[in-house]
Amino acid sequence: KAGVTQTPRYLIKTRGQQVTLSCSPISGHRSVSWYQQTPGQGLQFLFEYFSETQRNKGNFPGRFSGRQFSNSRSEMNVSTLELGDSALYLCASSLADRGQNIQYFGAGTRLSVL
């Protein structure tokens, strides 16, 4: 079974631009979550999608948005990029609806904002 796939692996953008990151979950997984990892901050939750609906949202500005398609693939968009948006963006998928929420992560997209 293929794991979680994130594309692209690396991105370089400049301030003010926008970026779209893509995530393909494990087959059969309907929940997709996005996280931002920066040095010293651990993994900060961005949002979760389940069956094409945003089910949960972290404490990030509205410049960060996402969506999920009918095949469970998800995209994350960041508009008007700032230097502080440079981070590793991780996508995770899970099978369970609630409760035992074992999430399986992709390798991430490393975004550098210059």
Place this chain on the structure above:
Amino acid sequence: DQQVKQNSPSLSVQEGRISILNCDYTNSMFDYFLWYKKYPAEGPTFLISISSIKDKNEDGRFTVFLNKSAKHLSLHIVPSQPGDSAVYFCAATGTALIFGKGTTLSVSS
């Protein structure tokens, strides 16, 4: 306001000895706890989990202990191996999966 805290940023252990990684949480409504391991340039990998109705879960060299009254959990690795060197994240399930900031474990041979 951190709901899941890993107060030790790093831990160094010799090969063959026990590694103990600690995690504290503040929300008594968390019902499931997980540990993840992360190598550089890779995503976190699920390691072991424990339900809030249990106080111990074991999987090979890895054991997680949960002390609900103290809101504390720990991950024991016995014996530690150089390949265990990685960043370990503690996480708890509420409405979302909340992660600690991680502890970097270094196992020397």
